[in-house]
Amino acid sequence: MPKYTQKDLWDLYKTLPEELKRAIFSAETAETLQKIYERHEIKDEIAEKISELITFVFLGLLSPKEFRDALIQEVKINIETARILEKEIYRYIFFPVKPSLEQLYGEGATPSFGMPFAEKPKEKPKEDIYREPIE
Template sequence: MPEYSQEQLWKLFETLPQELKDALLSEDTANTIREISQRHGIKEEELPRFAALVGDILMGLLPPEEFPKTLERESKIDEEKAEKISREVNRFILFPVKDSLAEFYKEIRFAPGGRLIRTEAREEKRVEEAKEETKKEERPPQADIYREPIE
C-alpha cells in the first residue's frame, strides 16, 4: 500500500463526509478496535498498525475486501483469524457508516453477519486530486515579473 504524507492525509480527511470523520475520531471506534484486538489476540505492539488499517478503510484508501489479506500480510496473522477480524470490523465499524463509505466505493454490499460481499473502488480519483493539490502547493512563490515596482 502506498505511503501518504501527513499533508495528503489531512487533505483527504477534509474531503470526508462528516459521518466518516466522526467515525475516525470516535472513542467508540477506538474501543471497538481495542476489543476486537483483545478478542483475537492481536499483540499490543501491532495494535497501532491494525487501527491504521481500519482508518485507511474509513478514509477510502484501502478497499474493505483487501483488508483481510493486508492484515494477514502486515500483522503476520493466519488467514482464518484475519477473516474473523475482518468480519467484526465490517460488522461493528464499517456497517454503521456504509452509506457514507458508498461515496468512495461504487458498490458496497454486506451479507448477514457483517461479512463483506463486494466493493468496487472509487477512491482513485479522490486520491489523485489530493496529490495534485499537494503538488500545486509545493511550487515555491516566484516574483511576479509583470508587476510594476511601486515608487
C-alpha cells in the same frame, strides 16, 4: 501499502463525508476496537497496524474488499485470524458507516459474508393422493 505523508492524509480527511470524519476520531470506535483486540489477544504493535488499515479504509486509500488481504500481507497474521477479525471489524466498525463507505467506494463496496439467501422456486401445490376428497 505505500507510505503517505501526514499532509496527504489530512487533505484526504478534509474531503470525507462527516460520518467518516466522526468515525475516525470517535471514542466509540476506539473502545470497540480495543474490545476486539482484547478478545483476540492482539498485541499493541499489531493492533496499531490494524488500526492504521482501518483508517486507510475510512480515508479511501484501501477498499473494504481488500481489507482481509491487507491484514494478511501487511500485518502478517494467519488467514483464519484475519477472517475472524475481518468479520468483527466489518460488523462493529464498518457497518455503522456503510452508506458513507458506499458513497466513497461505490455500491457494493462492502462485502456481505456468507451466501445470500436464495429464493425458493415457487412450486404449484401438488394434489395429495393420500387425501380423500371432501364432498
